[in-house]
Amino acid sequence: MPAAIEKMVYAGDTPWHGLGTAIPRNGTWEEVRHAAGFYDVVEAQLSLPDGRIIPDRKALCRGDDGRYLSTVGSDYCPLQFEALARAGIIAAHNVEAIWHTAGTLGPAGVRGWMLAELPGVIRVRHDRTEIRKYVLLTTAHDGLSAAILANVATRVVCRNTLGAALKERGGSRWTIRHTANAEKRLEEAGRAFAYMTAEMADFEQLCNVLVGERYSEAQHLADIDAIIPLPNDEKPHPKLKKARERVAALFDTFQGVTPELRGTAYGAFQAWTEYLRDKHLVDAAPENPRTLRRAMASTVGEGANTASTALGRIITQTRIYMRPPAVPVAA
Template sequence: MAHNLATTNGKVATMFFGEVPWHRLGTRLENPATASEAITAAGLDYEVELKQLFTGDGTFVPHRKGVVRSDNGEVLGAVGNTYVPVQNRQAFGFLDAVVADGSLRYHTAGALGKGERIWLLAKLPSQIRVKNSDDLVDKFLLLSNAHDGSSALRVYFTPIRVVCQNTLNLADNRSTGQGISILHKGNLHTKIREAQRVLGLAEEFYDEAEGIIDILASHHPSSVQVEAFFQSVIPDPIGADNARARKVRDRLTCLFETGIGQDMPEIKGTSWAAYNAVTEFVDHHRPTRSTDPLERASRRLDSSWFGSGARLKAKAWNLAFDMALSV
């Protein structure tokens, strides 16, 4: 289910530093944010607490508790008795601890819905240079936490292609995939200390990703292969009109040929360009069900990172790699 942006004290709960991000949401900061600055700027300086649940007629609800924002009393969800909340400041502290020298800076942070889902996007210092070209990919860590019991605290490895600000989902179902998860149970402090291994996992992930990206950027598929690739990414629905699917595939073909950054000589016409046609479509062009520009951007962000858009990008990544390895 898509969320709209959360608010704190009447302000949209999002911040960013540097160039306007692809989602175009939030308060702009003049300098990279420390954890404390990002929490305040993004409106995430609230805590959650667990409270007993009762029905409308006053009957006590056993084995469940409500998760409530302490600043405004909003009920964010209902969870089991073993649920242990991870406060926003703890989540930022976790990412601070990943890089021991304190060099990590938050480029984007925010919340969705009533504040039940928060995210923190932090940039690692190095970049991927695709096939020794000017096509650069920044390395980010994306932390997501849900206060409604719907998901664990997660840290994803989230590359972003600089030239077009496409967020890439390089989740390979043949590998360990996207980062780590920490369940809201047991001794969270111990788990968080153990999870500092995330930096080593990120380095391994990005080293492997760089090699695969170069394979994609070295492969020039035929027009038949490109057509089959987009057909696999967006197949015709069974027993229904395929006009919408054809329209999307036509848009993907156009983005493959003329999308942002697709004219670089080292990139043009490659499987890497085909994959980025999908990421550009998901992040910038995919229709959303809202007439309000802010809500459309919010829904697109939620989908691109956590929902159907993220799954579509992961599917395209695997299909593009298969295409590049085909004879």
């Protein structure tokens, strides 16, 4: 199959490659596990031609059809896909119907991923869009790859988008190798992620406060000078100038702007989120509705650090004194 897909499921827009099984809504583990190609990993002894057992190596195979996956050391303890799913459910505060896309990739489906949409949508007054929270869980039984739990901005639907998601910087990530205590560490990572996403309520509260705060174009330009400064030299710096001009233009033209949002601190923040979304967001499904993507690139992945800096400056300039929200968690 193209895109290295063995099997997959998806909710929402059809992936660019047109493959996989569509589900009407986000599914539970039991609803997606077989359609996505997940399996249990079993171990098998290796032997020499004369029948002697190789003591320090073993083979990994699929438990459903016996296909060979890899050869690993004797101390390798495979993390099952079901263990990944449990960590995702913990991150979702024990809500089970969270799986937005999921699938297996490569020869024999050696690698798998699950993209969870966590419960709770952030809504801001006068803004018709929604901010949603996502977490990616992935591992491979190739003897080399660790399990990863991370918040991402990329909608994973194939090998390329999985790679793009794993290259994102600035978000929260846990990497867990296939060892004896891996399942315990994975569950701990899920609990930590659940705690972080709970703080998104602070972010929602802050956004609604920012809607009521006026913010001038002069203040916005001062933020640009601080965040995207032009070096004091004689070089032209066309990329920097283009970036500065883009953020400046978005001050009152950002997507979804309304009279109530124009000229507010929230509107200034949306200018940054739209700039960062255009700059960093990678998604191979072009029809994704903006209501599922609003501000995502600014609050997870590569744009998180810049967004946090911009938000910090806006809070300072408006003199809003609140406990800083967990902006880099997800959106």
